[in-house]
Each structure stands twice: as C-alpha cells, then as structure tokens.
Amino acid sequence: MNLNTDFPIPGLSVLYDFVSPEEEEYLVEAVNREEWSGLGIGPNPELKRRTQQYGHLFSYRYREVLEEYGPLPPFVSRLVTRIMEFGLMPVAPNHLLVNEYNAGQGIMPHVDAPALFGPSILSLSLLSPCVMKFESKQDSHNILLPRRSMVVLQQSARYDYKHGISKELVDYTAEGDPVPRDKRISLTFREIIAWSTKACHLNPKDK
Ligand SMILES: O=C(O)CCC(=O)C(=O)O
Ligand SMILES: [Fe+2]
Numbered sequence: 001m002n003l004n005t006d007f008p009i010p011g012l013s014v015l016y017d018f019v020s021p022e023e024e025e026y027l028v029e030a031v032n033r034e035e036w037s038g039l040g041i042g043p044n045p046e047l048k049r050r051t052q053q054y055g056h057l058f059s060y061r062y063r064e065v066l067e068e069y070g071p072l073p074p075f076v077s078r079l080v081t082r083i084m085e086f087g088l089m090p091v092a093p094n095h096l097l098v099n100e101y102n103a104g105q106g107i108m109p110h111v112d113a114p115a116l117f118g119p120s121i122l123s124l125s126l127l128s129p130c131v132m133k134f135e136s137k138q139d140s141h142n143i144l145l146p147r148r149s150m151v152v153l154q155q156s157a158r159y160d161y162k163h164g165i166s167k168e169l170v171d172y173t174a175e176g177d178p179v180p181r182d183k184r185i186s187l188t189f190r191e192i193i194a195w196s197t198k199a200c201h202l203n204p205k206d207k
Contacts, residue, residue, distance in 0.1 A: 008141055009134055011155025018150035024126050030075035031098055031185060050100040056192050058116065065116070065192055072096050076187070079124070083189060088152050089120040093189035101165070103181040109135055109164030118191035121153040128184035131171035134161040144173055
C-alpha cells in the first residue's frame, strides 16, 4: 500500500492498493450476491446507478435517516479494521453505500451532507479507475482514482470542494494519457452523525 497526500487540496489522500486483487474479487462477489435495493435513489437521473446501502437507510431526496439497519455486513469487516488501523476515520463507519457505475455513468458534483455525515468520507474503487473532479469557488482539480485505491476526503476536500464523476467513457490523466472506464463499483464508508430527521432538513439547494 502506498499513501499519497501530495495534492493541491488540503485533506485529500489516496491510498493505492488498499485492497489486493484477491480481496477485490471477494468484495465484488459479495456485493453481487446481495439484492441491489436501489434505496436512497433521488429523483435526479444522474443518481440512477445501482446502489445498495447498509447500516442505515437514508434518503438523498430529503436527507433524512429513515431507519437503522444494524451493523455493517461481515464482508467488509476486514476493511473496517484496516480503516481504523490506519486512522482514516475518528470512529468506525456506520454506513456503507455501494454504487455501481457503468462506463459513461457518473455522479453530479456535491458535498456529502455535512449535517448527516461525519468529517471523513472514504471511497474504495473496485474494477475500474475513474477521475474524480474536485471543484471549489477558487479552483478545480481532476484526481485519478486507480482501481483498488481508497480516496479519503477530510477538511477542505470534504467541506470546501464539491466532488463528482463526469459521465465519460474515457478519462485523461494530468499528463493527457487516456484511462478508459469500465464498470466501476465503489464502496463509500461514512459515519452518520445525525439521529434526528429534523436535523437533516437542509436547504435542498446546498447539494
Ligand atoms: O463513487 C464514488 O467513489 C463516490 C460516491 C459519492 O460521492 C457519494 O455517493 O456520495
Ligand atoms: Fe459523495
């Protein structure tokens, strides 16, 4: 594993080879064994990728915690241990979101609801690399997330920059090299910090 924090965005880290090829295969197989619930999908067509969520059910549309589902599934236990060993989150994640993107699908630029999720957002890329775009009022940066890497968003990367993935079939590195997209599955680990649904009634314009 190899940690890179050398980005022009404070609080952004990428851990390369966070999982081995064997662990990737195991995780993809485990995810595909589950029902793809589609829960939490909002009205925007950009969000119509396949999703699963574990730990808690929340609604993107109203940004409410709707229900507690219990602990995260056993297939991510080793990952959670590793996350805590590396000190990537202040407390263990209690929410896991699995997103599946076909090549050409993406996610609109957004900040994960600050009132709903804690200070560290982690996302593991499986099966395909992608470029994640970070945009603030001042600047924007394209960051390559290789297959099997874990991206960690904290501080400015978490709160001051929107992150998104554009709908491309091919991404380009900063050097201009093409990086074709394949089907990508991401595992996003977060801590839900809001227990009152009232606390999550935010201005819909801020996502
Ligand atoms: O797919 C990813 O890596 C990012 C997903 C994401 O930003 C989100 O679901 O909030
Ligand atoms: Fe996000």
